[in-house]
Structures are given as C-alpha cells and as structure tokens.
Amino acid sequence: AQKITQTQPGMFVQEKEAVTLDCTYDTSDPSYGLFWYKQPSSGEMIFLIYQGSYDQQNATEGRYSLNFQKARKSANLVISASQLGDSAMYFCAMRDNRDDKIIFGKGTRLHILP
C-alpha cells in the first residue's frame, strides 16, 4: 500500500540558513510522482516541486530542490537561504499510476526565526 511519512512535526530554523524537510514513501508501483506543497497560515495550498520516479536528475525550482534517493525511498525538500516568508506547513505527497490517488504526509510545520 502507498504510504508517505514525514517524521518532523515541527522545525525551527534561523533565517538565511538552508532547511531540509524529510519525507519517506512506500509504493510497489515503479512509476510514481512525488510532490511538495506549502500551506502558509492563510490556508491555501501552493504547489512547490515535482519529482518523477524515472527522472534522472533531482528536481529544482528556484530556492527549492528535491533530494531524491530512490533506493532509500526518500524525497527530502531542501530550501536554500530560508526567508521569513517560508514559515508555513509543508506537505510531501505521492501519486502512482496504479490508482491515480494522491496521498499526503502529515506535514511539517516550519518556523523561520529572524
């Protein structure tokens, strides 16, 4: 069965430091996608980055990069040079081709300190 695990319920990081948010997953389907979403206190869900299981390189989008380690089934989000506006809830999610559902982890609440 599909599963997404985020083990860090909360994190405090100093502004301008890099942040790594952990995500491990489990699926038996060889074809799947991994996603990260940001939910600020205003409540909206913002898509950040996508990694496909067959992608050879780690995905990057601006200050966001995904550290994809397929053998370990991990898809950690790295935020470089953190900013106060990065304070939010971050969700890792997975979708596989088998049943087309997207499942979400429980999220990590990130606090950036000035």
Add this chain to the structure above:
Amino acid sequence: DTAVSQTPKYLVTQMGNDKSIKCEQNLGHDTMYWYKQDSKKFLKIMFSYNNKELIINETVPNRFSPKSPDKAHLNLHINSLELGDSAVYFCASSLRTGLYEQYFGPGTRLTVT
C-alpha cells in the same frame, strides 16, 4: 486570474442542514478533486472526476454527493450535516489523470454547530 476558485470561503451552519460548495477551474484541466483537511491538518482525498466522470470515491458517506456539470466545475453537496463534517474542504485540478501536479483552490472552511 484565479486558477481554481471555490465559493463560499466560509460556511457556518447547523447540524442537519444541507449545503453546497462550488468549485471552478479556468486552467483547461481535465481532472478535478475534492479533499478534506481535518483539524490536525491531515489532507485526504474524497472524490476525483475526469472529464465529468467519477474516478475516485474514497469511502465517503453518501451524504456527500459531488456533481460535475462540465469539466471546469465540480460542486460538492452535503446532506444532513454533522458536527464531524467541520473541516476545510479543498477543490483541486490537474491537467489529466496520471503523474501531474494538482492546483488547489483557496479552501472552504465549514463549521457545523
């Protein structure tokens, strides 16, 4: 231009009432979804529609009935509201089924008293 919009943003109602939430996307996507986010922020899929056809119905009580009049709209009707239905409901869309990212609406906070 708002890509995925939902109305209303807030909904406060009493137990036993019937209410609807509307969702529209202007992205030209084929697939739309409803999610429920509980008080602990856990997000769970409820339904998905692809080109007006129901694809996923995730063991949701039959008091919840989605309706898709066209591929740009997916509405959620809830009958006989219960206290446990209080949550934030998100609509989302993706280009099509498969490994595509989803774009979310702003959410509707439903409070049942």
